[in-house]
Amino acid sequence: QKEVEQDPGPLSVPEGAIVSLNCTYSNSAFQYFMWYRQYSRKGPELLMYTYSSGNKEDGRFTAQVDKSSKYISLFIRDSQPSDSATYLCAMRRGAGNKLTFGGGTRVLVKP
């Protein structure tokens, strides 16, 4: 079993819809949680960063962490075709530790 599980998709939504992404993990020691966006043949770009449980909002993006369920989510409101990309969750135990990535979910936002 992988440490971090993520549905590969593709997740296809119409423009303007809410995109809902999630990851589950097995290591309860993870404390730092990140979401990255990766366009085809490009490096990942950090979207959201959260520490421990709770919610964080930044523009159209909302990240949620539920450590009791070992479950994290990313919501994208008012989705745009430019949001079409692969979204990777990542997490680590403590400051300075290496990141463990999920497999990524491919998202397609259709105009």
Place this chain on the structure above:
Amino acid sequence: GAVVSQHPSRVICKSGTSVKIECRSLDFQATTMFWYRQFPKQSLMLMATSNEGSKATYEQGVEKDKFLINHASLTLSTLTVTSAHPEDSSFYICSARQGRQETQYFGPGTRLLVL
């Protein structure tokens, strides 16, 4: 700020040759740099972690004699794929972190094709 560059962006080489990929942090000092490889439609797999002035720490299953990593300065790390074979063809991505900050900044990646 927090820009990481990689060079070259694409490289094609013959089997048996060596290829060097550079990773630079342009506007901050990267005390730690990470090298990943990514196969099509798969996630990033950490290959090694390098701290400036120290030997790199390789992940299990990564051959340190094949993938040579040098982190000689706070803004530059290099990955050399020695005696490349077609199975080494992949997307190689570096990332950099300043001190023990939480955030890693990724480079744009280098696509390697070994014929």
